[in-house]
Amino acid sequence: MAAAVPVAVAALLATAGPAAAGPVHGGPAAHRATAGAPGAGDPYFPLAGNGGYHVSHYGLTLRYDPRTRHLDGTAVLTARATQALSRFDLDLKGLKVTAVTVDHAKAGYRRAGQELVVTPRTALRKGHDFRVTVTYSGTPEPATDPDGSADGWIPTDDGAFVAGEPQGAMTWFPANNHPLDKASYDFTLTVPRGDTAVANGVFLGSRTAGARTTFRWRQSEPMAAYLATATVGRFQVQQYTTRDGVKVYNAVDPREAKAAAPVLKQLPSVLEWESRLFGPYPFRAAGAIVDHAPGVGYALETQSRPLYDSAPDLATLVHESAHQWFGDSVSLTRWQDIWLNEGFATYAEWLWTEQHGGSSAQQEFDALYARPASDGLWAFAPGDPGSGANIFATPVYARGAMTLHELRKAVGDPAFFRVLRAWASAHRDGHGTTAQFIALAERISGRNLDGLFHTWLLTGGKPAAP
Known part of the structure; x- marks a missing residue:
């Protein structure tokens, strides 16, 4: 088991040792604080990720209406400064930011392309654990990748297909958006009654109040931001627990259900076979999201619950399931690899x-x-x-x-x-x-x-x- 902040992250983000005291309120230490880098140093995506801090947890509270395609979001990031920080960046494309706080104090912020530049009221000491809250809203749009494909928040005829590799996380929540920076996640997703919102990890339950239903999910194991999802649509849901105690949650668009059923039936045997070859399955949860998104053209190994744009064949299921070991649990240090x-x-x-x-x-x-x-x-x-x-x-x-x-x-x-x-x-x-x-x-x-x-x-x- 790797440490909570792996060696590669420590080397590139300059992770501190024991936690220091809180914000720098003035004096010589304040003058030594500098801005965190606007990227993690990846030559393929220079502005992906950010320097100066490591996120340990994201709390994402979202409300989405597929009819208007409007998203309201609050993101709470728990992080640690890896240098004395006068300001730091988050990756966020589009969407209107209405408030930012750092440790419950109002912070300054400005937009610079895909960067949300945050200036705390007082500088942060190296090693200081801090909390950033960002409130935002708007109509999320997908990112266009260098190969011309779309990723991120992709609207569908009944919701959204949310697939983040390699850049798309920033289209729907503020993130340290590079595989180097992995964190745990909690999702609270509210959608119109009758729709289903599916995210990563273990399903914690849903509650309907009036015309809306709220779904709660928890991804406890560390996850790169691009592997997060909050896919919304009209889904048929199947839940069960495997012989190894893994909680399975499948969400299938009714239009894909007949074609998907014989393949999804083999998911437990695929996971058992891969566990024999590669070692124990690395997560508490598994499953699949099978959407009806004919314009997307790909599947993605969203952590613990791969996302398919249509009913997959068995080879694709095997491929995306293998990624749970290779790509999700063991993540990239740089996109070149x-x-x-x-x-x-x-x-x-x-x-x-x-x-x-x-x-x-x-x-x-x-x-x-x-x-x-x-x-x-x-x-x-x-x-x-x-x-x-x-x-x-x-x-x-x-x-x-x-x-x-x-x-x-x-x-x-x-x-x-x-x-x-x-x-x-x-x-x-x-x-x-x-x-x-x-x-x-x-x-x-x-x-x-x-x-x-x-x-x-x-x-x-x-x-x-x-």
């Missing part, structure tokens, strides 16, 4: 097929390798996509999986599956990097793997025949 998410989840699909009477992982590999050198599969190195526009492109998924298959062949099945389990265990609730994964594989296998990873992960173009 996204193959650690997508390559692993794709290889999980290959393993499922191999172990359930279908084609072998070697056959999947061979079919891909047969593609000519001009094919987009070989366009760039999956371990360094080059920009945010490429992080969801074919090499990250397919060639990332091919890298894992080459590793499996090189070290043998016993060592390979020990590597996968050790990776999920050592970095649970935390973060990982490509360099750390390579070091782990070398330690467990006792082999020098520099050449393998250089060829398959870190070099563009089609490698010579393996």
